[in-house]
Amino acid sequence: MSDSAIPQKHPSADVQAPAEVGAEAPAQGGGHGHGQGASKAALAVGAIGIVFGDIGTSPLYAFRETFIGPNKLALDTAHVLGVISLIFWSMTLVVSIQYVTILMRADNKGQGGSLALVALISSHVKNSRNAWVAVLLGVFATSLFYGDSMITPAISVLSAVEGLTVVDEGFSDYVIPLALFLLVLLFLLQKRGTAKVGALFAPVMIVYFFVLAGLGTWQIIQTPQILWALNPYYAVNFFILDGTLAFLALGSVVLAVTGSEALYSDMGHFGRGPMKLSWFGFVMPCLLLNYFGQGAMIIGLDAQGAAEAIQNPFFFLASEQWRLPLVFLATFATFIASQAVISGAFSITHQAMQLGFIPRMSIRHTSETEAGQIYIPVVNWALLVAVIVLVLTFQNSSNLANAYGIAVTGAVTIDTLLMAVLLVGVWKWRWWYAAPVVILFLIVDGAYFAANLTKVGDGGWFPLLVGAIAFTLLTTWAKGRKLMRERMSEVALPLEIFAKSAKNSATRVPGTAIFMASSKGGVPSALLHNIKHNKVLHERVVILTVEIADVPYVDARERCEYHDMGDGFFRAILHYGFMQETDVPSGLKTMEQCGGAFEMMHTSFFLSRQTLLPSEKPGMPIWREKIFAWMLRNSATAMEFFRLPTNRVVELGSQVRI
Numbered sequence: 001m002s003d004s005a006i007p008q009k010h011p012s013a014d015v016q017a018p019a020e021v022g023a024e025a026p027a028q029g030g031g032h033g034h035g036q037g038a039s040k041a042a043l044a045v046g047a048i049g050i051v052f053g054d055i056g057t058s059p060l061y062a063f064r065e066t067f068i069g070p071n072k073l074a075l076d077t078a079h080v081l082g083v084i085s086l087i088f089w090s091m092t093l094v095v096s097i098q099y100v101t102i103l104m105r106a107d108n109k110g111q112g113g114s115l116a117l118v119a120l121i122s123s124h125v126k127n128s129r130n131a132w133v134a135v136l137l138g139v140f141a142t143s144l145f146y147g148d149s150m151i152t153p154a155i156s157v158l159s160a161v162e163g164l165t166v167v168d169e170g171f172s173d174y175v176i177p178l179a180l181f182l183l184v185l186l187f188l189l190q191k192r193g194t195a196k197v198g199a200l201f202a203p204v205m206i207v208y209f210f211v212l213a214g215l216g217t218w219q220i221i222q223t224p225q226i227l228w229a230l231n232p233y234y235a236v237n238f239f240i241l242d243g244t245l246a247f248l249a250l251g252s253v254v255l256a257v258t259g260s261e262a263l264y265s266d267m268g269h270f271g272r273g274p275m276k277l278s279w280f281g282f283v284m285p286c287l288l289l290n291y292f293g294q295g296a297m298i299i300g301l302d303a304q305g306a307a308e309a310i311q312n313p314f315f316f317l318a319s320e321q322w323r324l325p326l327v328f329l330a331t332f333a334t335f336i337a338s339q340a341v342i343s344g345a346f347s348i349t350h351q352a353m354q355l356g357f358i359p360r361m362s363i364r365h366t367s368e369t370e371a372g373q374i375y376i377p378v379v380n381w382a383l384l385v386a387v388i389v390l391v392l393t394f395q396n397s398s399n400l401a402n403a404y405g406i407a408v409t410g411a412v413t414i415d416t417l418l419m420a421v422l423l424v425g426v427w428k429w430r431w432w433y434a435a436p437v438v439i440l441f442l443i444v445d446g447a448y449f450a451a452n453l454t455k456v457g458d459g460g461w462f463p464l465l466v467g468a469i470a471f472t473l474l475t476t477w478a479k480g481r482k483l484m485r486e487r488m489s490e491v492a493l494p495l496e497i498f499a500k501s502a503k504n505s506a507t508r509v510p511g512t513a514i515f516m517a518s519s520k521g522g523v524p525s526a527l528l529h530n531i532k533h534n535k536v537l538h539e540r541v542v543i544l545t546v547e548i549a550d551v552p553y554v555d556a557r558e559r560c561e562y563h564d565m566g567d568g569f570f571r572a573i574l575h576y577g578f579m580q581e582t583d584v585p586s587g588l589k590t591m592e593q594c595g596g597a598f599e600m601m602h603t604s605f606f607l608s609r610q611t612l613l614p615s616e617k618p619g620m621p622i623w624r625e626k627i628f629a630w631m632l633r634n635s636a637t638a639m640e641f642f643r644l645p646t647n648r649v650v651e652l653g654s655q656v657r658i
Contacts (some may be wrong), residue, residue, distance in 0.1 A: 006075035012087045041297040043274035044281070048209070049202030051275065052257025052283045053337030054152060055095070056205065059212060059290045060159040060314050060330060063087070063257035065401045070458055071248040075306045077225075077299055082238025083249060084229035084295040087256045088288060090444075094412065095260045099439055102277055103264050103415065104272045106422050113265035114141040115351050116410070117418050119550040119578060123186065124426045134421050136475075139357060141414040142348055143470035145261075147463030148407040149345040150386040153256075153338035155404055157182050158395035160339025166315040180391055182331070186338055187384040191364065191375050201336050208333040209286040213315040215378050216286075223296035251405050251451035256291065258408045259337075261415065293317055345383060346376045354548050354578040357474040357482060359552070359635035386466075394459060400607075403459035405452035410467070413445045473627065476620070480628030483619040484610065485518060493523045495543060499569040506537045508568070512595075512603040513538035516638060517545045520573065526608035529652045538604070540595045542570045546582050546642070553577040560591040570594040584642040590657040605644050607637075607651045 033298045066073060066083045073079045104112065108120040118138030161179045164171035220226060228234060239246040267275055307318040318326045352358040364375045394400045416438065423434040452460060472483040517524040524543060531537060554577045572594055574587040575597040584605075588598040612629045620628075639649045 009607060010199075016567070018385075022629045025384060040271075040274050040277065042278040045202050045206070047266070047270040047275050047278045049205045051262055051270070052209075052259070052278065053333065053340045053571065054156075054204060054262050055257065056209060056212075056259075056283065056287065057156050057160070057296070057330070057337045058256050058258055059287065060163075060334070061155065061397050061401055062252065063291055063294045064310060065252040065255060065314055065398060066249045068398065069252050069401065070455065071245055073245060073249065075207075075298060075303070075310060075358045078237065078241055080295045080298050081226070081229045081234040082241070083253065084226060084248065084292060085232060085235035086238065086246075086249070086253045087291050088229060089232055089235055090253055090257055090448075091284065093441070093444055094257045095263070096279070096284065098412075098416070098419075099260050099264050100276055100340075102437075103419060104267055104275065106419070106426070107267060107272065108550075108552055112267035113260070113348070113351075114138045114145075114415060114418070115117060115348065115355060116552065116578075117415075117422065119355070121418065121426060123550045124216075134418060137414050137417055139478075140467065140471050141411050141418075142352060142357075143467040143474060144407050144410045144414070144463060145348055146345065146470045147466035148258075148404075148411065149341045150383055150390060150466065151400060151404050151463065152341045153183055153186065153334075153383075154179075154390040154394075155234045155400040156334035156337050157186075157331070158391060158400065160330040162397060163312065163315040163323065163330060166312050167320075167323050167327060176391060176395065182335065183338075183387050183391070184384065185385075186335060187342070187380055190342060190380050191377070201339075204329075204332055205336060208329055209283060211329060212290040216289035216291070216296075218288065219293035219296040219300070219317060223300040226292050226296035226299060229292065229295065246449050247447070247451055248454060249451075250448050252401065252453055254405055254409055254448040254452070255401060256287075257412075258404065259456050261408075261411050262340065264342065264415075265348075266327065290314075290317075301381065313424070317364040319362075342380070342383060345379055346374050347374055349379050350374060351578060352474065358479050359477055359631045360638065360641045362636045362640060363461055372426060375447040389460070399459060402455040403462045405448070405455060407463035407467070408453050408641050409445065409449040411465070413442075416441045416445050472624075473631070475543050476624045476627050477631055479620055479624070480632070484612075486619075488525070489519060489522060493528070493567055494521070495523055495569065495571060498523045498527075499565050500569050502531060506531050506535055508539055509536050510602075511538045512540040512542065512598060513606060514542045514544050514598075514603060515606045516608075516642070517543050520545050520547075520571070524606075524608060525610075526606040526650075526652045529608070530606060530650075540568050542572050542594055544572045544574065544584070546574050546576065546584065547578055548578050548582075551577050553580055556590070559587060562591060562594050564594075568595070582642060584644060586643075600645050603648060605649045606640070607639065607649060609637075609651055 067075065067079075073083070103117075106112070106117055106120065108116040115138055118134055121134045154651050158175070158179045161175050161182070164175060164178075181358065238249075239375065263275060263279065270278075294317065297313060297317060298310060301309055314330070315323050315326060337515055349358060349361065350363065353360060361376055364377070390400065390403075394403070414515075419433065419441070420438040423429040423438065424431065456464065513530075515524045515530075517526045527541070527543070554575045561575065563571040565571060572580070572591060576582050576587075585598075585600060591598070610632065612625070612632065618625050637651070638644070639646060639651070
């Protein structure tokens with residue numbers, strides 16, 4: 001089999017823990033690496049351009065939606081102070097404490113994100129009977145991310161372009177066509193890579209955040225009473241004043257912290273220190289100044305002016321002559337935010353492939369120097385179609401906001417549950433220390449999630465539907481691979497026995513044959529078919545397995561493992577981390593113990609492709625088996641996936657029942 005090693009199994013689960021799984025190494029997050037020798041300040045500046053675009057564009061719609069969303073609020077001082085106080089404390093608790101302070105400490109050899117966290121947890125609690133629960137949570141968080149990556153470009157670009165209606169109401173007919181044009185252009189650019197455009201990200205976003213801070217500060221100076229919102233009393237008073245509406249408002253308030261998961265996921269690019277410096281030293285103050293400025297503006301206007309301004313308060317912060325330039329700047333910022341989310345979708349897909357939850361897909365590397373800059377055509381075009389459908393269906397950013405919150409709050413709540421396992425299972429906190437922390441964040445995140453559940457009928461169904469479909473596909477693939485390997489191992493012939501029996505029963509021919517194997521035990525079906533049909537064996541026969549560890553990186557000195565089976569037979573293993581790229585020919589160059597150096601012109605790679613047959617006693621429901629068979633048929637070839645030389649590959653088919 002041409003895939004790599006079998007994942008660690010949990011008998012009670014449909015899926016496996018992500019140890020020793022894989023096919024090819026995932027990209028480095030959003031596709032933007034950083035030099036190891038870069039200074040902390042330089043990395044902090046780079047993080048502003050790459051990481052904070054999503055949360056940085058939230059002021060375009062978050063404050064507005066709490067007042068003009070499905071559950072409208074009165075535009076009086078009490079409600080404005082209550083909303084701003086909720087935004088401040090949400091940003092403090094969820095982003096600053098939960099993600100930046102706590103979860104960023106849970107790095108898997110420097111890498112963050114739900115899947116990296118699951119890999120870290122699995123490596124510590126893999127002997128536990130309930131370890132599979134953490135895996136399922138991580139898979140569901142990943143599934144929700146795909147809904148997020150569809151909605152973010154749509155709502156961000158739409159909300160920016162809608163600023164044109166503030167400049168002139170006559171532009172309203174051009175909002176959707178212009179937004180669609182920009183979004184199509186964004187996805188078309190993906191195949192060219194983002195290195196050149198990325199050089200502009202940080203300067204543009206720094207200017208954007210300075211403008212946020214400047215616009216907000218000017219309004220705060222004019223209406224300083226908005227600063228009372230720093231006192232949590234006003235958030236509590238909001239619930240006392242109007243408990244039901246305050247609870248429902250949480251569904252919109254949480255839009256202010258969208259993108260918080262990206263801070264954790266992209267930690268590996270810039271490091272914990274630079275990310276904290278960027279957040280606490282620049283991004284968070286700029287965002288808060290703008291939110292407080294929007295609140296100050298509404299308080300300072302009369303009833304008619306406030307009713308007009310709340311339709312798009314972000315752009316009303318600027319005077320009329322500066323609104324059009326602000327629209328251009330905001331559009332560019334949302335373009336950058338969308339780019340980061342799309343790159344993140346490529347990365348999470350690549351990482352899920354490594355961990356055995358997604359079949360092989362065609363991956364293109366868009367940079368000769370940065371391995372993390374990748375492009376996955378299937379994901380790119382699927383996201384583009386989904387984004388176009390979203391824009392045409394929901395028509396405006398306010399309608400999309402109803403769908404947005406479910407994906408965000410669902411992922412954050414799952415991260416809280418994983419954090420509970422982390423505190424107790426990995427960091428070994430006493431339960432009386434861990435319980436208050438976990439309960440606090442479960443109450444906060446659970447309240448946000450519950451508030452967004454009320455929006456299921458108004459659009460919240462979309463991310464739930466996407467998440468359910470993605471979860472079904474991911475778990476079906478993992479379960480199918482597990483069953484297929486079990487069936488194949490049941491009839492596998494030990495290599496030691498095969499080597500002894502085959503040495504005199506087949507003609508030996510010059511050269512090297514490498515048979516890709518998914519398991520370290522047994523003879524690959526391609527080898528059996530080769531000797532059955534061709535009745536020859538090469539002078540050197542290598543059974544090669546690629547193993548993916550549950551850590552991001554494996555040291556080059558630990559890359560190769562080999563076993564001499566005698567009579568020209570070798571068992572070889574290449575070890576990689578789940579953030580590394582698996583280039584088999586490159587890995588073989590460092591492995592000379594298997595009978596000498598490998599010369600590609602004298603080496604043939606034998607792969608096997610499985611065809612599923614109906615089983616009398618299927619290991620999973622027929623509908624899931626059909627889905628798995630479809631995914632298997634449409635997966636990319638191992639030749640491209642392992643970067644094997646195209647003119648040195650022989651593929652042989654085999655049949656298996658699951």
